[in-house]
Amino acid sequence: MLSDENYVLEESRKTVFSKSEDLKPIKSGQIRQNIIWKYVLHLLLFHVGFVFACSVYAFGLSAVRIKWLTVLWVPMYYFIGELGVAAGAHRLWSHRAYKANLGLRIALMLMYAAAGLYCIFHWVKDHRIHHKYSETDADPHNAKRGFFFSHIGWLMVERHPEYLRRQKELDLSDIIADPVVMFNRKYENELYIMFCFVIPTAVPVIFWGETLLHAILTQCFIRYVLILNAIWSVNSFAHLWGHRPYNRVINPAENSIVSLVACGEGSHNYHHTFPWDYKASEWPYMRFNVTTLCIDAFSKMMWAYDLREASPAFVQKVMEEIGDKYNESSLIHQDGYNPIDT
Numbered sequence: 001m002l003s004d005e006n007y008v009l010e011e012s013r014k015t016v017f018s019k020s021e022d023l024k025p026i027k028s029g030q031i032r033q034n035i036i037w038k039y040v041l042h043l044l045l046f047h048v049g050f051v052f053a054c055s056v057y058a059f060g061l062s063a064v065r066i067k068w069l070t071v072l073w074v075p076m077y078y079f080i081g082e083l084g085v086a087a088g089a090h091r092l093w094s095h096r097a098y099k100a101n102l103g104l105r106i107a108l109m110l111m112y113a114a115a116g117l118y119c120i121f122h123w124v125k126d127h128r129i130h131h132k133y134s135e136t137d138a139d140p141h142n143a144k145r146g147f148f149f150s151h152i153g154w155l156m157v158e159r160h161p162e163y164l165r166r167q168k169e170l171d172l173s174d175i176i177a178d179p180v181v182m183f184n185r186k187y188e189n190e191l192y193i194m195f196c197f198v199i200p201t202a203v204p205v206i207f208w209g210e211t212l213l214h215a216i217l218t219q220c221f222i223r224y225v226l227i228l229n230a231i232w233s234v235n236s237f238a239h240l241w242g243h244r245p246y247n248r249v250i251n252p253a254e255n256s257i258v259s260l261v262a263c264g265e266g267s268h269n270y271h272h273t274f275p276w277d278y279k280a281s282e283w284p285y286m287r288f289n290v291t292t293l294c295i296d297a298f299s300k301m302m303w304a305y306d307l308r309e310a311s312p313a314f315v316q317k318v319m320e321e322i323g324d325k326y327n328e329s330s331l332i333h334q335d336g337y338n339p340i341d342t
């Protein structure tokens, strides 16, 4: 813990007081990232389907009424996928913020598949590069290239040469050694089809007799597009808008709306400053941090263990040294109120 804390403070000082020449962004126009049209079409298809599905319900175009259980099933399955991403791919596999037994790792891997993203291995690789080279050309969704690029545009183009160079330097030995992650990589397409589309669509049809049309519209289009945009909002909204009480010079910010839609992942200024903290936020359950609540429950059941946290004294020290002192959170600390003690 101490070595983590010293390392973070040293790295944060570097971010604030110097900028590595090596990582200066290449000016646009110097490189060309070709558009990958099949990805553009894939994303377009689901977003057009989303608009169509919403129109069906907004204008009452369906002759058969949708069942209430089908409506409730949308946020339930959304939450399952979101937890797989936040507690699994993000806090467990990318940051090693806690450890999980085999049963929990399998459950999180399947829940991650429900979100319909690419495999965990590539998610972790992208996320570790994102943290190490934030807002540079090596960052796959560099927010300095604007909202559209950081939200969805980065998924439509070839990777930047700087990303391709830096990815070779990454140490991914820990996730390569995890058979659960490797299984997810090997059966990426099968898991995607089964857990993102077949299961969520089949459940309402089999268990409460919903029509296939309502099951497809609500799960394959509305739920899927909502969860994709919620996950992307961490890279776009939370890198562009919000306050920065922990590190005033980095882009990642505290954004409550992102926390709401992404189950507690919007405390992004804190997370980029203390990335090993399993809470991904200073306060365990504030700002809709349902993910932390679940990890704590897993820990009580002995499925999760070795939960890592930044100590309140260290958080305070970092805030005083590099945080933005003119915001709400800093003022709370200066008054001597420590939410962790309550």
Ligand SMILES: [Zn+2]
Pocket: 090, 094, 095, 127, 131, 271, 275
């Ligand atoms: Zn992270």
Ligand SMILES: [Zn+2]
Pocket: 130, 234, 235, 239, 252, 268, 272
């Ligand atoms: Zn970020």
